[in-house]
Amino acid sequence: MRIRAQSQGGNAVVRVLMSHEMETGQRKDSAGKTIPAWHITNVTATHNGKPVLNAEWGPAVAKNPFLQFTVKGAKAGDKIAVTWKDNKGDTRTDEAAVS
Amino acid sequence: RWASADAATASNRLYDVPRFGNVSLLHMTDCHAQLKPIHFREPSVNLGVADMKGRLPHLVGEHLLKAAKVPAGSAEAHALTCLDFEQAASRYGKVGGFAHLATLVKQLKASRPGALLLDGGDTWQGSATSLWTKGQDMVDVCKLLGVDVMTGHWEFTLGMERVKEIVEKDFAGRVDFVAQNVKTTDFGDPVFKPYVMREINGVPCAIIGQAFPYTPIANPRYMVADWEFGIRDDEMQKVVDEARAKGAQVVVVLSHNGMDVDLKMASRVSGIDAILGGHTHDGMPVASVVSNKGGKTLVTNAGSNGKFLAVMDFDVKGGKVVDYRYRLLPVFANMLPADKEMDALIRRIRAPYEAKLAEKLAVTEGTLYRRGNFNGSGDQLLLDALMDVQGAEIAFSPGFRWGTSLLAGQDITREWLMDMTATTYSYATVSDMSGEMIKTVLEDVADNLFNPDPYYQQGGDMVRVGGLQYTIDPTAAMGKRIGEMRLNGKPIEASRSYKVAGWAPVAEEAAKAGNKPVWEVVEQWLKSRGGKVAARSPNVPKIAGALPNPGFI
Amino acid sequence: QFAWAFNKSAFEAKSIADAVKAYGGAAPAESKDVTLTAPDIAENGAVVPMAAASSLPGVKHLLILVEKNPSALVAKFDVSDAIEPNLATRAKMGQTSDVYAVAITNDGKAYYAKKEVKVTLGGCGG
Ligand SMILES: [Mn+2]
Ligand SMILES: [Mn+2]
Known part of the structure; x- marks a missing residue:
């Protein structure tokens, strides 16, 4: 994941780019077989370890998903961690410091 | 009267443009790489629908002449409309050509010290030589012509790397390429400068760039894969406000939105003195005045194919624009002698290709x-x-x-x-x-x-x-x-x-x-x-x- | 840490109202206090930026939906005191459609803002 967390007016604007196919389950392969859905279902974020964001996503979120949120009161040096989980059970967590 | 006069009489005083005010901007747009004089027939069909019906730029033929108060049969009428196209084209000859444009630019810059030359884009595409030289021919003539600030559209179809190469190398220290609405597709970082501040006769002027907002749709997206465009009124407003806060007394948007989009933008964003527009190739002989909550904004469009040079003169007093004069000057090759230096450069550029072109x-x-x-x-x-x-x-x-x-x-x-x-x-x-x-x-x-x-x-x-x-x-x-x-x-x-x-x-x-x-x-x-x-x-x-x-x- | 919940029926709902209902929201009413930011024309139908925001008190969830997608719901965000009620992502759109931002409040009311986003074949120009 690429995470950019920038302090702005006492808050931190966090922008995240995740790496994921986000396969819809609607497409067919060259043999005409439906390609099964494979997408991130859940995203969470923490601020210095404290949960701040919880989201559920469907397959209509674009490939290599983007997320932006603003954490109140986060200061430079604070840690923002983002975790995703997909419908196959894979998960990934990355962390960035507020700049 | 005009129809029977000889060409010289009919074009009399065409380039007699008295100086007005203290801040002047020369505007060219959509030349589509036409280095040499050409013929260009304006449309007989340019329908306006809904609120745009019957309003500039959706007037053609005698309807446009009436709005512009231009007599039928005059040289200007030929430049603006398709009326009697064959006959008028033979009578007045070809239009455009960078050597003739250069003469007019020099003449106007001499009468208007400090004037800036703005290029609205669609400059590096539209001819064999620009395709074969990847836009280098146009880059070189624009530098010689003295373009100060530019924005773009078809330029982007040369690909992101080529555009960056020209902007960062050829244009370095000479031409500012501005576009407030082009951002990277990852985190939305600006790709170009959103605007530049230039002082004209002691008056700080901001020139904000607005590139063609629908480049990735109208043209192949893979050519600009890492960039996003868009109209972004709210961000335009922020840029205008920032420029004003930094002391700009004149704020102009050099736009490639197309005129209907410019008219709408002028009604929604405040603090812009004028939007000098292109893309829709509308040769507009008068400026449209649009009201918004901050006052009034002028909207113009300067045609295409090197046919016109627009002149916007502002009278700036007490820190703001108090009056203006606007003229759209047709470039008639027979009435403006070729500039020697520009002519020589064009000959040099075309020489290797001349036989193939002809x-x-x-x-x-x-x-x-x-x-x-x-x-x-x-x-x-x-x-x-x-x-x-x-x-x-x-x-x-x-x-x-x-x-x-x-x-x-x-x-x-x-x-x-x-x-x-x-x-x-x-x-x-x-x-x-x-x-x-x-x-x-x-x-x-x-x-x-x-x-x-x-x-x-x-x-x-x-x-x-x-x-x-x-x-x-x-x-x-x-x-x-x-x-x-x-x-x-x-x-x-x-x-x-x-x-x-x-x-x-x-x-x-x-x-x-x-x-x-x-x-x-x-x-x-x-x-x-x-x-x-x-x-x-x-x-x-x-x-x-x-x-x-x-x-x- | 949050529990990994995924509301299948919400993401399979064909209509805006059904997706909202799956999160306990009533029939949504249009509101000036909900903001949807999306382009007029999608530059790329596969990657359309969309943001939902709300200035209403007591917002529990913010939803982003595309009416004409095979399933309407794109994303559901829980709004907490720790974040601004303003979230952005990018969505896929198969065709021109109304896009919705819906705020569901603690008392089960739902409010929306919508906008048509055009998805075009492209290829013309001045
Ligand atoms: Mn164009
Ligand atoms: Mn053009």
Whole structure:
């Protein structure tokens, strides 16, 4: 994941780019077989370890998903961690410091 | 009186433009790489729908002359309209050409010390030499011409790397490329400077760039894959406010939105003194005044193909613009001597290609032109060639607004063919399309042209269609404008497959399919005509609902 | 840490109202206090930026939906005191459609803002 967390007016604007196919389950392969859905279902974020964001996503979120949120009161040096989980059970967590 | 006067009398005092105020901006746009004088026929069809009906820029012929208070038969009338095109073109001669433009720029800069020259874009595309030199010819002439600030559209079809190379190397310290609405697709970082501050006679002036907002849609997205565009009124407002906060007493947007979009933007964003616009190729002899919550904003558009140079003079007093004068000057090659230095540079640039450019492919027996909402005889020639050579029953040609005109009896050279087709993705395609898909395509393009909300318009003309007849109601809703589609008198069947020729596909797969460039197909056809091409009569749809309209003669 | 919940019926709902209902929201009413930011024309139908925001008190969830997608719901965000009620992502759109931002409040009321986003075949120009 690429995470950019920038302090702005006492808050931190966090922008995240995740790496994921986000396969819809609607497409067919060259043999005409439906390609099964494979997408991130859940995203969470923490601020210095404290949960701040919880989201559920469907397959209509674009490939290599983007997320932006603003954490109140986060200061430079604070840690923002983002975790995703997909419908196959894979998960990934990355962390960035507020700049 | 004008009609019977000789050309010299009819153009008398054309370039006599008294200085006004203390801040002057010269504006050129959409020259489409036309280095040499050409003919360019303005449209006889430029329909305005909804709120745009009967308003600038949607006036043609005598309707435009009336709005501009320009006498019929004058040199200016020829520059602005298609009236008596053949006769007037022979009388007044060719228009544009960078050597002649350079003379006019020098003359105006001499009378207006400190004036800036702004280039609205669509400068690095539209000719064989710009395609073959990857825009280098235009970059070099623009530097010599003294362009100060520029924004873009077709420039981007040279690819991101080439654009960056020119902006960062060739233009370094000379020309500022500005675009507040171009950002990276990852985190939305700015790709270009949003604006520049220049002092003119002690007055701080901000020039904000607005690149063509729909570049990734109207042109191949893969060419600008890492960049996003968009209109972004709120961000434009922030840039205007920032420039004002930093002391700008004049704020001008150098825009490639297209005029209807500029008019809407002027009503929604406040604090802009003028939007100097391009893209829709509207030669606007007067400025439109738009009210917004901050006051008034002027909106102009300076035509295309090097035909015009616009002059905006501001009187700035007490830290703000108090008055203005605006003129749109046609560039007549016969009335402005060629600038020697520019002429020499153009000769040098063209020398290696001159023989190839001048090769005569045929003689045209009728006028060839492109501009107009539905079709032109020049496009009809392309359509006829694409269908004949490839055995297609239907052909589509994109509704581009660039491309030069030829008079009856003139040679069709390779140069003209390239003026009509030179893009970095001009592949000729032939595909099987269902009747339903053909309808979808026509509806999609019609909505880009006639959506009542300008922000949903992309500023081209309707796709030109060969073989197929149809009816269009520009005033109908999206998906309901096209009807009565027929081929050889028989109704188009939704589920039947038709062989359709086209060119300039935007999909990346089409670029990799190994198709010939369109000019090769058309050249083959031209060379098979026995030296002469009969006059083309453009296949146009039947218009329902929108007429009468002062954008139609 | 949050529990990994995924509301299948919400993401399979064909209509805006059904997706909202799956999160306990009533029939949504249009509101000036909900903001949807999306382009007029999608530059790329596969990647359309969309943001939902709300200035209403007591917002529990913010939803982003595309009416004409095979399933309407794109994303559901829980709004907490720790974040601004303003979230952005990018969505896929198969065709021109109304796009919705919906705020569901603690008392089960739902409010929306909508906008038409055009998805076009492209390829024309001045
Ligand atoms: Mn353009
Ligand atoms: Mn242009």
